[in-house]
Amino acid sequence: MSGRALTLYYEEPPLPFKPATRALFEFTSPTRFPLSLFDEELAKHVKKCRDDVYARVSYPCLGLYRFLEPGSRENPVYTQAIECIKQQPDTRRILDMGCGYAQDIRAWIQDGVPSTSIVGADLLLDFVEDSFELFADEKGKDHMYGVKFEHCDIFDEDHVNKVKELSHGGQGFDVIYIGSFLHLFEWSEFARESESIMRWKIQAADVQGRVFRAYTRADAQAQVARALSNLLSNAPGSLIFGRQSGMPPGQAGHYERHHRTGAMGGNSQAPWRHDPDSFIRLWQDEARGRQQLQGSGGWEVKPVLPNPAFNWAGFKDKDVQELSRKDLVQAFGTGLEFQIIRK
Ligand SMILES: C[S@@+](CC[C@H](N)C(=O)[O-])C[C@H]1O[C@@H](n2cnc3c(N)ncnc32)[C@H](O)[C@@H]1O
Secondary structure (H helix, E strand, C coil), rough: CCCCCCCCCCCCCCCCCHHHHHHHHHHCCCCCCCCCCCCCCCCHHHHHHHHHHHHCCCHHHCCHHHHCHHHHHCCCCCCHHHHHHHHHHCCEEEEECCCCHHHHHHHHHHHHHHHHHEEEECCCHHHHHHHHHHHHCCEEEEEEHHCCECCCCCHHHHHHHHHHHCHHHHHEEEECEEEEEHHCCCCCCCHHHHHHHHEEEEEEEECCCCEEEEECCCCHHHHHHHHHCCCCCCCCCCCEEEEEEECCCCEEECCCCCCCCCCCCCCCCEEECCCHHHHHHHHHHHHHHHHHHHHHCCEEEEEEEECCCCCCCCCHHHHHHHHCCCHHHHHHHHHEEEEEEEC
8 A cells, every 4th residue: 555544435345246346347357357256356356456546546436446336327317318328329428527447437338328429538547547457458449449538637628628529529518427526626605706715726746746736726616517518518408417425405515625635636625515505506606607608508406415324435333333423424424416407
């Protein structure tokens, strides 16, 4: 682990693996990961790959093995989202923004979405490179043939426009998935009122010494919402869906980061965890801004807390003994699934 301190977000592989996890690995490499392979053997491989990456960038979703269960499949709109692409694969496109290990992209292909209709974008394409070792498949070959990956910092307009060019005719994506993405960034309702509060942008380096831009601007989530709107097709019914950490009603706000991620530069910013109402307000603001500029706008926003006690942070019995579940939710948040539909 390169001497990096372990955190609450660092776990052992969750054994036994779920049948869907085994099926995904069998799909990506039937010779390397046949269903007859013992779980323990697969676990050794998965842990080694995870640790190599976690030593560089300690995202909780890596520490908790979230990448073993593609989050998009858990969203109630999943079947509709992938059917939309499957029905018109020549013209419809789906984007995974902040795709990370690209496990969702592999799941979509396993579920019948043509690979040529899929685009993945991420600030750190290293994750995508690493994913070929994890899933033992090859870039541009077999099921991964036709998938396009693009380096993108969502705050960089040129990057965003380059990603948009990968949609059919550059007209925007029909479906965009964002998993554990928006919650990385800061939001302040006060920032809507006063541009002057928009603050600093910092330079930060990960443990390998590469420099990232990390964002602590109070309006970062508003910027991301604008960029996603720009990437989405203007056709009514176009869809953004995803999941992230959230808070029970009435408890939205800034919460201290309980971890330090390389990509965010280990800074002490406190990201905004939405409850359903604040999540709706974020998108209403985006629509209002667009209406003023372009005379068009409007979203149907459906945020759902799948279950108030949803174990977003992967609490273990030992954690629950030390803290009440309420305290754990306060500290780590609950889950938030959402659909944002263009009117
Ligand atoms: C917590 S991971 C989630 C990965 C994956 N979507 C999932 O659900 O497992 C967040 C991802 O967002 C990417 N990311 C962070 N900042 C970004 C930015 N400014 N622009 C684009 N991607 C970014 C990270 O590199 C990382 O792959």
